[in-house]
Amino acid sequence: MRKLLIGVGNPTRGDDAAGIEVARRVRRVEACQEASGSYQLMDRWDGADEVILVDAARSGAPAGTIHRFEAHDEPLPGGVLATSTHSVGVIETIEMARRLGRLPERVVVYGIEVADLSPGVGLSDQVEAAVNELVAEIDHA
Amino acid sequence: MYLKLRGEEVLDLKFKIFEPPRFYEAFLRGRRFSEAPDITARICGICPIAYQTSACNAMESAAGVELTGGLRALRRLIYCGEWIESHSLHVFFLHAPDFLGYDSALAMANDFPEQVQMGLKLKKIGNQIMTLIGGREIHPINIRVGGFFRVPTKTELESLVPDLEWALEAAMATTKWISDLPFPDFERDYEFVALQHPDEYAIHEGRIVSNRGLDIGVDEWDDHFEETHVAWSNALHARRKNGGAYHLGPMARYSLNSEQLTPAAKEIARVAGLGPTCLNPFRSIIVRAVEIAFACEEALRLIDGYVRPEAPSIEVEPRDAIGHGASEAPRGTLYHQYQIDSGGLIIDAHIVPPTSQNQLSIEDDLRAYVVGRTQLTDDQLQWQLEQAIRCYDPCISCATHFLDLTVDRE
Numbered sequence: 001m002r003k004l005l006i007g008v009g010n011p012t013r014g015d016d017a018a019g020i021e022v023a024r025r026v027r028r029v030e031a032c033q034e035a036s037g038s039y040q041l042m043d044r045w046d047g048a049d050e051v052i053l054v055d056a057a058r059s060g061a062p063a064g065t066i067h068r069f070e071a072h073d074e075p076l077p078g079g080v081l082a083t084s085t086h087s088v089g090v091i092e093t094i095e096m097a098r099r100l101g102r103l104p105e106r107v108v109v110y111g112i113e114v115a116d117l118s119p120g121v122g123l124s125d126q127v128e129a130a131v132n133e134l135v136a137e138i139d140h141a
Numbered sequence: 142m143y144l145k146l147r148g149e150e151v152l153d154l155k156f157k158i159f160e161p162p163r164f165y166e167a168f169l170r171g172r173r174f175s176e177a178p179d180i181t182a183r184i185c186g187i188c189p190i191a192y193q194t195s196a197c198n199a200m201e202s203a204a205g206v207e208l209t210g211g212l213r214a215l216r217r218l219i220y221c222g223e224w225i226e227s228h229s230l231h232v233f234f235l236h237a238p239d240f241l242g243y244d245s246a247l248a249m250a251n252d253f254p255e256q257v258q259m260g261l262k263l264k265k266i267g268n269q270i271m272t273l274i275g276g277r278e279i280h281p282i283n284i285r286v287g288g289f290f291r292v293p294t295k296t297e298l299e300s301l302v303p304d305l306e307w308a309l310e311a312a313m314a315t316t317k318w319i320s321d322l323p324f325p326d327f328e329r330d331y332e333f334v335a336l337q338h339p340d341e342y343a344i345h346e347g348r349i350v351s352n353r354g355l356d357i358g359v360d361e362w363d364d365h366f367e368e369t370h371v372a373w374s375n376a377l378h379a380r381r382k383n384g385g386a387y388h389l390g391p392m393a394r395y396s397l398n399s400e401q402l403t404p405a406a407k408e409i410a411r412v413a414g415l416g417p418t419c420l421n422p423f424r425s426i427i428v429r430a431v432e433i434a435f436a437c438e439e440a441l442r443l444i445d446g447y448v449r450p451e452a453p454s455i456e457v458e459p460r461d462a463i464g465h466g467a468s469e470a471p472r473g474t475l476y477h478q479y480q481i482d483s484g485g486l487i488i489d490a491h492i493v494p495p496t497s498q499n500q501l502s503i504e505d506d507l508r509a510y511v512v513g514r515t516q517l518t519d520d521q522l523q524w525q526l527e528q529a530i531r532c533y534d535p536c537i538s539c540a541t542h543f544l545d546l547t548v549d550r551e
Contacts (some may be wrong), residue, residue, distance in 0.1 A: 035279075039261055040268075092247060099250040100258055 004048040005031040005138065006041060008055040008090055015063075015114035015127040019054035022110075025135045037081075037090030042102050050106040052138065055081050055090050057111030064126030065113040066134055072107045081111050110134060142507075142526065142544055143373070147551040149515050154508050156500065156530075158376035169490040174200050174459050174481045175286050181477070181492065182280045187230065190223040190271065191470030192492075193284045194345050195477040200286040202360070203464025203481055204457045211450035212288040215274055218298075218443045219281070220345045220468070222270025224436040225263060225308065226278070227471035228391075228429045231534045232315065233260025236426045239528045240322040256318065259311050263433065266308045270301060270440060288454030298444045305441050312434035313409045319430050320413035328420040329509060331502065332381065333393035336469050342401040342435060343394070345468045350397060351387065352418075360465040362476050368493060379498040386501035389473025390533060391428040392419045403442065406435035422506055422532035429471075429534075459485030470495050472534050496535040503533055519548050 007023025010016045011033075023031040029052070034041060037055060045051045057067050059080040069076050075098075076091050088096075090109065097103040112131065115124040123131065145153035165184055169177060177196040182189035194216060201207055208216060233256065234246040243249040250257045268278040273293055275281025283290050334355065336347030349365075350356045357365055368377040381387055395410075396418040402410065410431045419428055461483040467476045473495030480489040510529045514522060523546040530544070 040265070042261070043265060096247055096250055096257070099247070100254050 001049045002047060003029055003050040003052070004045055005029045005052040005054065006044055007031065007033045008035075008037045008041075008053065009033075010035060012119060012121055014116045014118050014120055014122065015112075015124055016056045016117050017121070017123065018056050018112040018114065018127050018131055019110075021123060021131045022054045022112075022134055022138070025131065026138050028139045036088075037093055038088045039093055039096060041090070041093045042097050042100075045104055046102070048104050050108075051104045053090055053094075053107065053109045054134070055109070055111055056117075057081050057113045059111070059113065061113045062126075063113050063115035063124060064130040066130055067109075067111040067113070069109045069111075070107070071109050072103060072105065076109060081109075143547050143549070144511065144522075145549040145551070146511070146515050149512060151508050151511050152551070153549075154504060154511070155373045156504050156507065158374045158500075161375055166490040166492055169479075169487050172487050174203070174479065174485045174487060175457075177477075177479065177487065177490070178284050178286060179280075179282070182284075184492070184494070185470075186279050187227050188223055188470045188472070188475075189280045190220050190275070190284075191468055191475045192477075193281070194220060194468040195466045195470075195475045196479075197284065197286050198346060198359075198466025198468060199464040199477040199479050200459075200466070200481070201457060201464070202466060203462040203479065204286075204459055205462075206287070206455060206457055208288060208455065211292065211448050212453075212455065214443045214447055215289060215292060215450075217345050218440055218447075219271055219274040219284070221436040221440040221443070222267045222274070224267070224344070224471055225433055225440075226267030226271065227534075228433045228436075229260050229263040229267060231471070232319065232426055232429050232433070233257060233263075235534070236429075236531055237319065237322075239531060240324065240423075240426070256315075259315065263308055263311055263315075266301075266304045267436075269304065273297060273301065285454055287457040288450070288452075290453055292450055292453045294449055295444075295447055298447055302441065302444060305437050305444075309405060309434060309437040309441070312430060312437055313405060316409045316413050316427060316430035316434060320415075320427050322426075324421060324423040325510075326421075327423060327510060329422070329506060331388040331392070331420065332384070332386070333396045333418075334387045334389055334474060334498075335393040335397045336467060336474055337398055338401075342398050342403075342439070343469055344439075347467075347469075349467065349474065352396060358465075359467045359476070360463075362465060362467070362478070362493075366493075366498075368497065374500070376500055377493075377497045378500045379493060380501055386505050387498070388502045389495045389498050390425065391432055391471075392422065392425045393473065394469060395419055395428045395431065402431070402435050403438035405438050406431050409434055422529065425532050459483065472496060473499060496533070499533050499535065503530055503535070506532075515550075519546060522546065522548065
């Protein structure tokens with residue numbers, strides 16, 4: 001069984017890098033990074049039985065909150081993940097894959113609530129802590 | 142968009158682009174001539190190769206050099222990749238849903254999963270060409286004035302052949318499928334402007350020609366075209382100096398150069414019912430599909446004839462000069478002009494993208510298209526006008542529902 005973690009985000013927009021940082025830090029799961037949640041995610045996860053997607057979230061919850069959704073059975077709620085102005089996002093890609101029969105058997109989506117998306121490198125304290133917490137959880141699962 | 146109607150009559154129509162200026166031309170000043178391809182690539186994430194190529198052409202023309210042999214073939218080949226990638230995105234994900242009655246590709250995927258899969262795979266193959274030659278698909282990093290930093294081996298390029306052979310078949314099937322869709326009955330008498338080259342269907346270089354007798358070198362652009370500000374839009378409006386609107390893009394290229402298409406592309410254009418010209422902007426989706434087939438066939442031809450250059454680039458010595466460069470972005474002719482000094486610093490830059498050149502033509506289309514449709518509700522009218530704008534594949538078309546229409550009915 002192949003399990004793959006994909007971290008989605010922009011490494012130069014502060015906390016938007018949350019997913020990228022999780023992908024960099026996990027040790028016990030095969031991981032990769034993607035700059036956008038666009039349709040090429042499907043090419044990335046082709047052949048995987050289980051995929052874990054980690055993206056930045058902007059639902060209004062306190063910074064550092066970790067949201068968790070299982071997307072293989074039903075659509076994700078809208079309005080949680082941070083969206084990009086010029087590309088398709090993780091949610092639309094998952095729904096497209098569901099229609100095309102290209103969704104892995106198990107899809108778990110984590111959204112990490114952001115504090116600051118200003119241009120620049122580095123996570124806020126709350127998001128840094130959430131990233132470490134999620135990495136520990138995934139590595140010890 | 143603002144539309145003022147009196148009964149059937151269009152009293153006023155203003156297509157307002159509110160996205161603010163990005164000041165690329167200003168911040169190019171003072172940078173080295175060699176930086177222009179990488180800086181201007183950032184103007185567009187869908188067609189960076191167009192920006193890099195037009196910038197390279199301009200700098201090379203200022204220095205009095207030009208690419209030949211394998212370097213020229215690679216410049217054309219990576220551009221084929223961009224046409225495949227960009228046209229596939231537009232045909233399958235932005236335009237086809239309009240004719241099938243869906244408001245997005247996601248909605249269309251329920252009923253047409255095979256076509257959506259095909260579109261995704263075609264787009265990916267275009268991206269593969271860009272990644273192999275350019276280092277990555279978005280804003281490639283391997284292109285430089287004078288050529289490349291590294292050139293691929295013939296074996297590396299040949300790895301693309303099986304996918305390209307599939308893509309050619311897929312593009313031909315797509316053209317046939319698309320040509321059977323229902324299109325609005327709408328034609329206009331355009332002045333088509335595109336590059337033309339004596340030996341090939343122009344992509345990455347050529348003279349600027351039109352169907353009304355224009356035939357000029359790229360360095361004469363300023364003598365025949367001008368850009369003007371209008372109060373209602375942040376996008377500049379380009380026009381012919383002695384006239385008005387002109388039309389760039391697939392229909393213009395096809396109408397001016399279709400005799401030079403590769404054999405399979407020419408044949409599928411015939412099967413799809415395209416004549417020597419195409420004046421219905423909605424049918425531009427068929428021309429785009431034909432151009433995908435052409436780009437696949439041309440890429441296969443270029444790979445077959447490829448001989449790896451001994452050096453990845455030629456020497457480009459800057460001199461005090463003005464350089465002009467143009468190439469055929471998927472959306473139409475993209476013109477760059479740079480003044481550089483003898484030390485190689487950019488004194489002035491002027492970039493004219495296809496979307497701004499098509500602004501007037503878009504407005505003229507909308508004005509004509511509204512006639513006979515004034516009885517529609519504002520919502521229906523908005524959807525139909527969005528479709529008319531999407532024919533141009535302008536950058537703004539990425540947003541499916543981007544038009545904020547105000548109709549003032551007297």
